[in-house]
Amino acid sequence: AGWTPLWLVSAATLASTVAAVRLPPGRRVAPAAGSVLGTVLLCVAAAQTVAQLLPAAPGASPPLLADEPEGTPEPPAVDAPGPTIGDLCHPDELILETSVPEPAMSDVVATLTLTNEGERTCRVEGFPTVSLIGQVEQDDLTLQVRVSEVDPAGGGPVEIEPVEIAPGDRALTQVWWPSWGAAADLASPQQLRIGVGGSTEVLDLPPERRWDVVQSAEAWVGPWRPVEEG
Known part of the structure; x- marks a missing residue:
């Protein structure tokens, strides 16, 4: 049965x-x-x-109570916040340039300049990480640049403050080292690597912008500061 x-x-x-x-x-x-x-x-x-x-039919909704709303309204969509003034600069917003090294008292100085080519105001702060990669008489050259909180010109402390860069404006820092003169190999390629905005910018230095340093050289870099347009 x-x-x-x-x-x-x-x-x-x-x-x-x-x-x-x-x-x-x-x-x-x-x-x-x-x-x-x-x-x-x-x-x-x-x-x-x-x-x-009996089971409910597929896709069927349960019956509504008399005082139950027919549906719960969804919250309005909120757009993601866009970039705001004071945000850190991203590498794709910046153009990085380095100057020809110039004598400055007993040292040689190269100026690193950032230009904001983006559409928003952004900022850089503190010290960039700087290293120089190259060759010296067939040996690898790796020079890690140290940070300096002392102004090489006046000897006093430097101010370390965030620098806001509006579109089209610039910020700069300087690297200096004691010249090694003829002991430096300026005929071999040199590559400058600078950390900014959470990434590393790489510049291949032409002969006139190469650093006259050797493997055991020391170099220092200062903090970013605004370019005084005049």
């Missing part, structure tokens, strides 16, 4: 219960009316039981 569906059992049970209910005295109904009433109640009970037991 197969299994009896649960809704048939519930319907039969409910029908038996309805048949067992006695109407109060003086409220009896005619046999035909009572038969019709029992049939209606049986059909309603069976329909409710089947509706509760």
